[in-house]
Amino acid sequence: MIKRTIYIGNPSYLKLKQKQLVVQEPESKEIVGTVPIEDIALLLLDHYQITISNQLLIKLQGNNVAVVSCDEHHLPFGMMLPIYGHSEYSERIKHQLSASEPLKKQLWKQTVEQKIANQEALLNLNNKLSEPLAEYKLTVKSGDTTNREGMAAQHYWKHLFDNFSRERFGSAPNNLLNFGYAVLRSIVARALVSSGMLPVLGLFHKNKYNAYCLADDIMEPYRPFVDKLVFNYVNNSYRDNFELTKQTKAHILTIATQDVFIDGVERPLFVAVTTTTASLYKCFTGELRQIKYPELD
Structure with a gap:
């Protein structure tokens, strides 16, 4: 299965629910999208008003998802990876x-x-x-x-x-x-x-x-x-x-x-x-x- 690259460029609250990444609009609380964690390879965060739950971060790391944050120039600046991703x-x-x-x-x-x-x-x-x-x-x-x-x-x-x-x-x-x-x-x-x-x-x-x-x-x-x-x-x-x-x-x-x-x-x-x-x-x-x-x- 081909993994997906997910780009988030608006103010958002990201959380985990039933093994899904849930994207929620912060003010209205409206759910604007969901993606199965197992389908994600790269999560790109490109807005200063993005909040992500620690529970979601742990699940993403457990599935070897690279979480990348962007700077004020909208270029990838930081990357979070699991400490290890292989049984050996x-x-x-x-x-x-x-x-x-x-x-x-x-x-x-x-x-x-x-x-x-x-x-x-x-x-x-x-x-x-x-x-x-x-x-x-x-x-x-x-x-x-x-x-x-x-x-x-x-x-x-x-x-x-x-x-x-x-x-x-x-x-x-x-x-x-x-x-x-x-x-x-x-x-x-x-x-x-x-x-x-x-x-x-x-x-x-x-x-x-x-x-x-x-x-x-x-x-x-x-x-x-x-x-x-x-x-x-x-x-x-x-x-x-x-x-x-x-x-x-x-x-x-x-x-x-x-x-x-x-x-x-x-x-x-x-x-x-x-x-x-x-x-x-x-x-x-x-x-x-x-x-x-x-x-x-």
Whole structure:
């Protein structure tokens, strides 16, 4: 079953009743919607006047639901996940902790290669210059010591959008990309916890202030799928101003159900991420030598 992403953007009281998330209008007490807890993967809270019961939070955590709160810019700011999400949690953490540096460098190499391959595919889909990326992809070294990822990104952003500079706080569509990446990060972090791993222990990212280093690693090959969604949205719209409206957010939130090709089959991105994190754990145990990542086509 495909899990759902639930977005709450109005003043609301959220509570639990009969294993359902109940959304209630605070003043009139009117019930405006209910969703079975077991159907939810991600709950996005985007209003300062949202109240959520602790009983509901506990039930959400018990079902590995990522609860994400947004800031004043309406961008995902904080994330709540269960402490553990797998019955073999301690055993799996041991394997993650014992992973050698050479192994992590090889896994990062695979990650960068697939990210560049997906960037190349997106440029090709839109008849953009992609030739340099093919060379970068073939020359990635263990640990990406020659920074092929950065070189590829420089070319990629120069050619994907017209007159565009990729900056975290830059002009649109940077805001749309930031929102999509934040949602993607939450999906990946949830999958890592569900697979019994700590999102904080990265392969490459090691910022001591970052609690989601591994999520930031594993999401890299998935970023071009967000780029594709945003690119199509921008280029199929007649507007010049792209604000993060509720309509825009609703469109970007469909990233979770976008079909991707992984491990020989087509799956929703949300399911594909779980395939990736499961394969990562098997790489830590020695059962696999290659992480399973999606291919953009």
